[in-house]
Structures are given as C-alpha cells and as structure tokens.
Amino acid sequence: MLCRMAEASGPDSSRRVTIHDVARSAGVSRQTVSRALNGKDEIERSTKQRVLDAARELGYRPSRFARGLVRQDTTTIGLVIPDLRNPFFTEVAASALESARARGWHVVVYDTADRPEEELGTLQVIGSQVDGVVGYFSCDEDELDRWTRGMPMVLIGREHRMARFSSIRIDGEAGVHAAVTHLVAKGHTMIGMLDHVNRAEPSLRRDWFTAAALAHGIDPGRVAGAAQSADGGGEGLRALLGAHPEVTAVFTFNDIVAVGALREARRLGRRVPAELAVIGFDGLQLGALVEPPLSSVALDTRLLGSLAVEQVGRLLTGADPLPPEALEVRAELRLAGSA
Amino acid sequence: MLCRMAEASGPDSSRRVTIHDVARSAGVSRQTVSRALNGKDEIERSTKQRVLDAARELGYRPSRFARGLVRQDTTTIGLVIPDLRNPFFTEVAASALESARARGWHVVVYDTADRPEEELGTLQVIGSQVDGVVGYFSCDEDELDRWTRGMPMVLIGREHRMARFSSIRIDGEAGVHAAVTHLVAKGHTMIGMLDHVNRAEPSLRRDWFTAAALAHGIDPGRVAGAAQSADGGGEGLRALLGAHPEVTAVFTFNDIVAVGALREARRLGRRVPAELAVIGFDGLQLGALVEPPLSSVALDTRLLGSLAVEQVGRLLTGADPLPPEALEVRAELRLAGSA
C-alpha cells in the first residue's frame, strides 16, 4: 500500500525517510540519531559519524512538523498583498520582510492578484499555516473574521470595527493639504484629481483632496477615474483634460498613476510643470527615475511594514499592543520637479 | 483554569489551547472536537454546535504542526532573493508566487539584502522550514550543499557542478549579439558597457558583450563598473564617458543601471538616442515608464519564475525533472526609444 510506484523506476516505496530508518540503518536508537544530528556532545565520535553517514546515505531530512511540534518555537507570519508587482506593495513587503527577519520570523507571502475572490481562498488556507497575518484586505470584515478566528490580524490602510483586528492607519490629510496649498501658491486654481476607479465609495485620498480644495476655495469637482497602472494614469489624464480642459494641475491617487500621467502629458505636448503640474501619492523610489522627478505626498513605506510586523508580534506574544495613535503613518509632501 | 483572563492581565498561564481543552470544556472527546471542526458529518448538530462554541470561547486554533504531521499534505517552498526592492527580483518573485499558488503551495520569502553573509543564515534556517528551495545564491556551492542536504534546490541564473542542484540558465548571448548588431546598424562603432562591479570575475553579460563586439570588429574594452542602482548607473556613465569620451552607445548590465544612465545623460545634456544610445538588460516594465522608453535585452521573468517552481516541484514529487535544455530562458532584444 501507499506504493507511490516510484514515478520513474525502481521498487522505490517512496515513503518518507524518518529518524527511525536512520536509527535502524546505523544500528542505534532514535535518540542517538537525534543527538548526532543536533550536535549534542553526549555521544561518541565514531557513533556520531556512523549516524551522520547513514543519514546522508538515506537522504534523511527531519520533518519540520514533528520538530515544530515538540520545540514550540518558530513563528511564521502571513503577508497578504494585492499585487507584488505594484512598487508600493513591493516596498511594504520588503520592509515587512526586513522586520520579520530581524526577529527571526518567517514570512509566507500571498499575492491575491488584485482579486477579492482570491482573498477568501488565501484566508482559508492561511489559517492553518501561520501564526498571525498582516496585510491588505478588501473583503468584508465579517468574512475576514470568519476565516481567521482567533488569529492576530493587522490590517494595513483600512479601518476596522471589530476589536479583534488591529490596523495601521494612513493619514494623508495634512500631506494632501500641503500639496494643494503648494499648487495654489504656484498660482494654480484649476486643480484636478485622478482618483482610483472601480470602487463603490470614493477614496479617502479623494476626501482629503476635496477638503483641501474647499479650504482654498477651489472647486473639487474636477475628477476623473484611473485604473491603477501607468497606462491607466495616461488614459485618466486624457479623460480629465477632455472633461476639464482648464485644468493646470493634477493630484493623483498614487505615484504609478502619476507617472502615467506624466508620460501622457509629454505625449500631449504639455510641459511639466510649466503647463501642467503633477503631484502623486506614495513617494515611491520610482518617482526619482522619471523626468521630471515626481513630486509626491510621500508615505514612509518602511515604517508601514515594520509597524505592522511589530504589532502582529505583540498580539502574538501577548505583549501590550501598540495604541492606535502609534499605529499611524503620516504622509507628507515631498517636492521634486513635477510641481 | 486556563482562564486567559482577557488579554491584558491576570495570572494567565499562557499555555496553548489544545483540542484537549476544547474537548473537556464541551464535555466530549478529542475526536468529536476534530469532527466538529473539520466538518465531518457523523456528528449530531447540537454536539457540533456545542463544540464550536467552546472552541470559539477558548480561542482555540489547531496547531499547524500537529496537523501537518498527520496529514502529510501542504508543500512549502522557500524563495531566496537578493533584494526584493530591485524590480527584476520583484518580477521573478511575483511569478514564482503565481506558479506556487496555482499548485496550492505556500512560499516563504527570504530577502538576503544583497549580503552574502545573510545567505548562510537563511540557509541554516530554511532547511527546517521548507520542502524545497528556489532562488539566487552567490555563496560557494559547497556551503550551499552543506546547509541544504537532501533538499531540492533550484538555482536561478547560476551554473552548478553538483548533480544534486538544478538550475535555470539565462542565455543572453543571442540577445546581446542582436543588441550590438542593432547599434552597429545605426552607425555606432564606439560602444561601451556598464558592467556590474564588486565581483571577482567579469559577468556573463560582459562576456556576451565582448563576444558580440569582437564579432563586429569593435573594441570591447570600453567598460566601466556601476553599482546596481539608478544612481550607480549615473555614476557609471560619467566614469565611462570620462575615460572614453568617444563612446556613442552603451549597453548596461541591467535596466536599473540603464535607467540611471538615461537620467544622467539627460543631465549631461546628451540627447538619447541621437547623441547616446542606451540598451539595458532584463526588459523590466519600468523601462516603459521612462523617457525615452528603454530598449532592452529582455528576459521573460514570468517564465523564469514559473520554470523554477515547476522544477522544484518535480524534484519534490520525484517526477522526471525537466532536462537542462528546457531550463533555459533566452533573452531577446526589445527595441524602444532609447536606441
């Protein structure tokens, strides 16, 4: 039974090689094998060598499950992101990895490919694989709760109702206000925005923009939607200028979109920032590579990732969780050439 | 007992809540708890509900180790990359994640932060956490072997001696040749290269460049080193032009460096491609965002990631491994505006 038929050849009963097999092969007991493998010293050199040889011969590898079961260390956290190829999430992921590594934790990464359906699949599977979860979720909070019962969860950039969740807030209000103020100071009064599309409610960033615009007596209604990509940004800009040709400055949902808008402006022959000022959101490293360099309401992605990991760690170990006011990342205006 | 005292305080005996605790609390046996939790149907509704309630109450979560131990499914692979923030590795990682997800596998990601020392630390820890490894390694093959005994290993972009390793070859010979041919066709004869720096031996890409240059009767000696970043590319270009002012075209180690060179050319007031042609390597999406769009000897990063995962999967299951000729990714010239 269980004869996996050895794929290609041989009467190989492809069973896992266990410590027992090694013990038998070396003519010792399991404990002795354990000693040899774990470098304990209460063992004779020759015995140890014999065991080691046998282990190598058999291609033995300890089961991580059995080992994890008995020595209850090793912490693994799950990191869920919508799209690793999106540089913003890349940066967050990278810093989360950094923080985790510093603590000796492992990180299983799940990319939900920007599809909410995938989130559920991920959640179901994640529950039995990690000790805690950090990440971005768009699904309903009840769904979230349902699949992650009892697991520490830190949500990034999203509010939560249930007490069992923890979340990292992104506060861009002041930053966006500063951006609009800057544009106004440069003489712009017709300021548009490229918001994201495909969501029921308007984005928080849109709210911040609206508030800032109103505070300056500016009409906040010049808005177009843009898919979350450079191409989307280009199309969005065309749509925006089509509907509101008077626009001389644009604030975008994020840097990717801004970069696309920058490229489109070039194609349209509008000089940046002279004829069109552009300010993005996120503060990606990418912004420094384009021409002109992108002004942006910048987020400290490093902090974002490390805060999330820190918090999930506290939840995990039962230490005092960070208070809400510490779980905030403020965005601030960083000017470069594009505005 | 086992009163977890509501998170914050109390004489919490912070022991893990086990299936046993739930069983006792619900007044049933462990097996019944197992049934209830795993949705088996040989159980009375009321009993099931009682168990579920008890479990929730106690905040019970099954141990992934115990579970993994008994049902021997769940495959986890380790993905080791030098720097997730480098867009090239991001793309490879993203496609590896995709392929793994398609198979229902989990991926633990390790970022070695471009430091070879970190590799060893990672390797030591990885052995007891994953079933197979895929990734980039710069350390010595014996070291590699030493820490990963018996574990399927797929090396990307690196040759191997030992039979136990498998590797994905990157073949850029034809692509680089095409690049040089293109430049020559455009009238360039003074073609330089920005190679990477910090390595003992010259890179393969340098070798390909040298061969292609010689094939066209071009002096392959106009080379400068560049750190692997946009800034590095800028500095490299300055160095190259300082030493070889006659250069009118540049081939770079990768796209990041090329983008930096592009930016530097702009600063130096050299028009691209009219006064300086630039061709990168990798074919990153990033290349389409800069001005002018970057020509590049492009690699199919998607294929790279999925091949690696496919191969490690075969090694894992004992299926016939892909033959070396299938484990090759060819780079090919993709022209855009920069050359």
Place this chain on the structure above:
DNA sequence: TTGAAAGCGGTACCAC
C-alpha cells in the same frame, strides 16, 4: 453518533 487507541516524526528526561 461517539469514544478509545494507535500513530504521525521528533525531542527530553531518566534510567542503565
């Protein structure tokens, strides 16, 4: 429908 008992693959503790 439910429970008892036998592992899964290791490690730790205690004799020998």
Place this chain on the structure above:
DNA sequence: GTGGTACCGCTTTCAA
C-alpha cells in the same frame, strides 16, 4: 555514552 519511554497536538481507524 546509550536506549527506553513519555509526550508534543492532531487525525484516523475501529469498536462500542
């Protein structure tokens, strides 16, 4: 220095 044995937390027969 080495082996016996209990046990880590869970699932899977097999009886009851």
